[in-house]
Every structure is written in structure tokens, then in C-alpha cells.
Amino acid sequence: MSYSLRGTLIRSLLKVVTPLWLLICTLLAFHAWHEVNELYEEQQTLFAHQLYGTLPTLVARSEPQSVRPGDNDHQAMAVWNPRGQLLLVDSDGLELDARPGFTGFASLRQHDEDWRVYYLSGEAGSVAVAQEMSERWEMIGGLLLTQGLLWLLLLPFVLLALWWAVGRGLAPLARIREQLQQRAPDDATPLSREVPRELQTLIDAMNDLIGRVAQTLQRERRFTADAAHELRSPLAAMRVQAEVAQLVQDPQQRERALQQLMNGVDRSSHLLAQLLALSRIEAAQQQQDEALDWPLLLQELHTEVSALATSHHVTLQLPPAGHTQWPLQHGDQTLLLLMLRNLLDNAIRYGGGTVTLQADATRISVSDEGEGVPEALLDKVCERFYRPPGQQQTGSGLGLSIVERIATLHGLRLSLHNREGGGLQAVLTRSHDA
Incomplete structure (x- = not known):
């Protein structure tokens, strides 16, 4: 459900400002009540002292006087x-009791x-x-009414100003x-x-998302281009072998063509598996952080490569299974x-002899007893789809690229060296130790 940010802000402001306005009006009423009472009581006190000054003149008269109010x-x-005898009274009809000797304020209802x-008393x-x-309440009511009307008159302008300010603030969006x-x-x-x-x-956050989306699209396009490029030749070769198997009459030639077809299928399956693995690894931002069970890993590793x-x-x-230095x-x-x-797999296919996996607390190494790799090509063999010239073994040229990516995810660095006694050694060390 969509909603307006402007409307939400204005409603939120009204929900906050209205109670605050009511609280301010209440405090203003209390303050006004105090100030009005103080003002009128000062006037009453001053008037009472003025009247008290006329007492000598009023006492000289024999009859009480009456004053007509306005x-x-x-x-x-x-x-x-x-003696408590009435000397002067207005004609408002209010019956006031004499309180000789009392000075101060009192409240009554008539x-x-x-x-x-x-009351002011003296000699x-x-x-x-x-x-x-009621006169005081009327003045206080007038003050509150003025303040309320001012608020109601200013409210539309405040809302318009807020609407404009929010719009200006949202302009970057x-x-x-x-x-x-x-x-x-x-x-x-x-x-x-x-x-x-x-x-x-x-x-x-949006820039991070944009970068990840762009990387994902680039990986997908690269995967599509790589797969199309690398599968074109094997598929063409498999089609040729399939046509040969259909056309030849010699059972041995047909068997040879079918075997070549099966080898092509195996190579294509291996290539696709490597491409998919590389794509998943490149998409990973970080590896899972779990405790490693090296004995189980070695057992699975032996099962997968022993046949090869x-x-x-x-x-x-x-x-050995109990080896703990990793x-x-x-x-x-x-x-x-x-x-x-x-x-x-690389050491077995391209090296030969004795293939050894060793590990200690700082490094992992895999070595073979093959011919090694020319020094000028050591930096290239980790590139995608690169295969040294004259290589007779089948492969995708992706194995070391996958190794290098997984090593990087785990904080390791891959380096290749030709052994003095012959063969190639691949070494994985921690990045800060390399």
C-alpha cells in the first residue's frame, strides 16, 4: 500500500503540535489567571486605601450615603x-458584612x-x-480565544510552508x-x-546494490560468452563423430567414433561443471565460516581422486587422517x-609420478614429478581457459582459476614453482605470510 511522505509528515506534525498547543493553552490559562487576579487585586487594594482615606469625612455625616454604580x-x-455602622454603600445590591479588625481577601457567593x-480595617x-x-474569567477567555484564533489562522500557512519544505527536501530523490x-x-x-x-x-546502500547487480550481469554475460566459445568446438567435434558413426560400415571404426563421441560428452560435461563452479564462486561475497573437519575432508578427497x-x-x-596441522x-x-x-586433478593429469599433498600450520602444498611448466608460462596458467602449448591431456583450463578464487575467499594466496628435482609445486599460504 503506497502512502504520501508529505501527508505522513504533516499528520505526524499535527499529532505532535496539537497536544503541545493544548498544553501551552493550559499553561497560558494558568498564567493568565494568576496575572489577572494579581492585577485586579492590586486595583481592589488601591481603591480600598483610597476609600479608607475618606473615612474621616464620612464619619462626620450622620446618615449613610449611597453610590449609584455605572x-x-x-x-x-x-x-x-x-462601631460597625454602615457609612457608604453602592446600590448594586450586594450585601457585604462588616468585619471589624480584618484586613485581607475573602470569597463569597451571592x-x-x-x-x-x-477588607481593609483600621482605627x-x-x-x-x-x-x-465572571469579569476576570471573561478577560481570560478573551486571551485564550485570541490565541486560539491566531493558531487557526496561522495553521494553513504553516501546513503550506511544511508542504513546500518537504517537497524541496525530497527533490534529490x-x-x-x-x-x-x-x-x-x-x-x-x-x-x-x-x-x-x-x-x-x-x-x-543503492550504490552497493548497483555495483552488485552490475557485477552479476557481467558474470552472467561472461559465463554465457565463455560457455558459447568453449563448447562450440567440442559440439562440432561430437557432431562429426556422430555422423561418422552413422556412415561407416566397419564396426571398429564405428566403435572408435562412438568412443570419441563419449569422450567429447565427458569433456563438455566437465567443462560445464567447471564453468558453473567458477560462476558460483565468483558470485560469492564470502565463504561460510564453519569449523573444518579435515579428517572427513581428506576421506572425501581420497575417494574422489583415487580412481583418477x-x-x-x-x-x-x-x-594421515589424524593430521592436525592445517x-x-x-x-x-x-x-x-x-x-x-x-x-x-591437475597434478595427476599433467604431472604424474608421485603426487603429494602436504600441510602444516602455515601452508598447503601439492607437488608432482612431471615435467613442470616453463618459467615464462607460470604466470599465465592461472588465467581462464589457458592451456600450455603442446598439452595432450584434456581439460577446460579453468581448474587453477577456481583454485585461485577459492583461496582468495579464504585469505590464501596461490603460487606455482618448478621443483629442482622436476615437477610442479602449487603452494597455498596465508595472504599476510606470502
């Missing part, structure tokens, strides 16, 4: 002499209204100044999309990292078996 006055007052009253008498609480749409599948050129920091990890050694009249010498204790057992099998 419209929506929301206030009341009263003045008493030292006529369904809450009032706040300030000259007492004064009370009252105010409706649009450019990357255009680059990807115009890019060839095998183009390994990395994408530009000139993007916001939050997107750089994404770009790095017998057929070529080669004496095969492997370390340069690797962890790795991919299947790949290492393939690597050693290819080394022994």
Missing part, C-alpha cells in the same frame, strides 16, 4: 465606622455570582471592595529517480552523494574440497 460595573463597595472581596473604620469573578530511469542495467557508476545527510545511507590416480598410474600421498580451522568445507581436488 452600567455593568461588576463591582461593589461598603464603608463602616469603628445572587448566583462569585465575588472576590478585599478610622473598615472598607470592603468587591468584584465579580526525484533527481535520483530520473538517473535510475536513464541508467543502463550494467552501469556501475555510483549515484552522487550530494544529498541531505539523512539520505546518504540510502544512497550508499589409478587410471593414470600415479602414486597418491595424502596426510593453516585453516574455519571456512567453507565444500569449497576447500573443490580447491584441493582441482589441485590434485
Whole structure:
């Protein structure tokens, strides 16, 4: 299910900002309530002191005076002499009790209204100044309404600004999309990292993926080209032998042609197996890291190469089953078996005599007693499909390429040397020891 990143950001912002706005309004209301109360109570206190200053004049009069309040006055007052007799009162209808000797604020409720009253008492008498609480609530409500309206008026502009800012922030993604749409599948050129920091990890991951995809395509194309190139000649030869077998009448010639056909099938099968093995190894980024069972590996290795050694009249010498000195204790057992099998296969086919596999804590070596390889060709025999001139044995020219790739995956380095007594020696050592 697709969704809009802009919409998600805006909804998330509203979910966060709205509760914060409500919290701010609550705190503002408490602050406004405190400030308004403080302001009005200061006014009440000042007015009460002014009234108290008129007490001598009011005491001289014999009858209480009444003051008519203005419209929506929301206030009341009263003045008493030292004996508690009423001297002055407004006509708001509020009944205030005299509290001789009391100075301070008090709250009362009359006529369904809450009032706040300030009393000031002294030797000259007492004064009370009252105010409706609804007036204070009205002022606080006005402040909150103003703040709420301001928020509602600014909200559309804030959302538009956020929409524009998100669009500008996502502009690099649009450019990357255009680059990807115009890019060839095998183009390994990395994408530009000139993007916001939050997107750089994404770009790095995409560049890594682009590189791996390009490598995979290159391997597939190389595999297809190699297979087509190397299988063309064997297939043509097998077709010729098949036609010979169909046309000749001599049973011996037919048998010879069929045998050549079978040899061609074997060579093609071996070539395909080597090509597939090389393709899988090249696709591997790292080998499995498992504890190696060398006794089991040697047993499997002996089983796979002993028949070939017998057929070529080669004496095969492997370390005993209990041999524990190996340069690797962890790795991919299947790949290492393939690597050693290819080394022994090459030594048996192209060397001969006694083929020896030796190992210690730092190296593995496979040696034979053949004619060796000319020094000028030692660096070439590991190349793909390379076969030294004059080679009579069948092969694909991929064995040492596979060995070299598996060795690299395990941190080993392959080197070839001609022995002084004759023959070739292949040595695998740790890369940092080589």
C-alpha cells in the first residue's frame, strides 16, 4: 500500500503540535489567571486605601450615603465606622458584612455570582471592595480565544510552508529517480552523494546494490560468452563423430567414433561443471565460516581422486587422517574440497609420478614429478581457459582459476614453482605470510 511522505509528515506534525498547543493553552490559562487576579487585586487594594482615606469625612455625616454604580460595573463597595455602622454603600445590591479588625481577601457567593472581596480595617473604620469573578474569567477567555484564533489562522500557512519544505527536501530523490530511469542495467557508476545527510545511507546502500547487480550481469554475460566459445568446438567435434558413426560400415571404426563421441560428452560435461563452479564462486561475497573437519575432508578427497590416480598410474600421498596441522580451522568445507581436488586433478593429469599433498600450520602444498611448466608460462596458467602449448591431456583450463578464487575467499594466496628435482609445486599460504 503506497502512502504520501508529505501527508505522513504533516499528520505526524499535527499529532505532535496539537497536544503541545493544548498544553501551552493550559499553561497560558494558568498564567493568565494568576496575572489577572494579581492585577485586579492590586486595583481592589488601591481603591480600598483610597476609600479608607475618606473615612474621616464620612464619619462626620450622620446618615449613610449611597453610590449609584455605572452600567455593568461588576463591582461593589461598603464603608463602616469603628462601631460597625454602615457609612457608604453602592446600590448594586450586594450585601457585604462588616468585619471589624480584618484586613485581607475573602470569597463569597451571592445572587448566583462569585465575588472576590478585599477588607481593609483600621482605627478610622473598615472598607470592603468587591468584584465579580465572571469579569476576570471573561478577560481570560478573551486571551485564550485570541490565541486560539491566531493558531487557526496561522495553521494553513504553516501546513503550506511544511508542504513546500518537504517537497524541496525530497527533490534529490526525484533527481535520483530520473538517473535510475536513464541508467543502463550494467552501469556501475555510483549515484552522487550530494544529498541531505539523512539520505546518504540510502544512497550508499543503492550504490552497493548497483555495483552488485552490475557485477552479476557481467558474470552472467561472461559465463554465457565463455560457455558459447568453449563448447562450440567440442559440439562440432561430437557432431562429426556422430555422423561418422552413422556412415561407416566397419564396426571398429564405428566403435572408435562412438568412443570419441563419449569422450567429447565427458569433456563438455566437465567443462560445464567447471564453468558453473567458477560462476558460483565468483558470485560469492564470502565463504561460510564453519569449523573444518579435515579428517572427513581428506576421506572425501581420497575417494574422489583415487580412481583418477589409478587410471593414470600415479602414486597418491595424502596426510594421515589424524593430521592436525592445517593453516585453516574455519571456512567453507565444500569449497576447500573443490580447491584441493582441482589441485590434485591437475597434478595427476599433467604431472604424474608421485603426487603429494602436504600441510602444516602455515601452508598447503601439492607437488608432482612431471615435467613442470616453463618459467615464462607460470604466470599465465592461472588465467581462464589457458592451456600450455603442446598439452595432450584434456581439460577446460579453468581448474587453477577456481583454485585461485577459492583461496582468495579464504585469505590464501596461490603460487606455482618448478621443483629442482622436476615437477610442479602449487603452494597455498596465508595472504599476510606470502
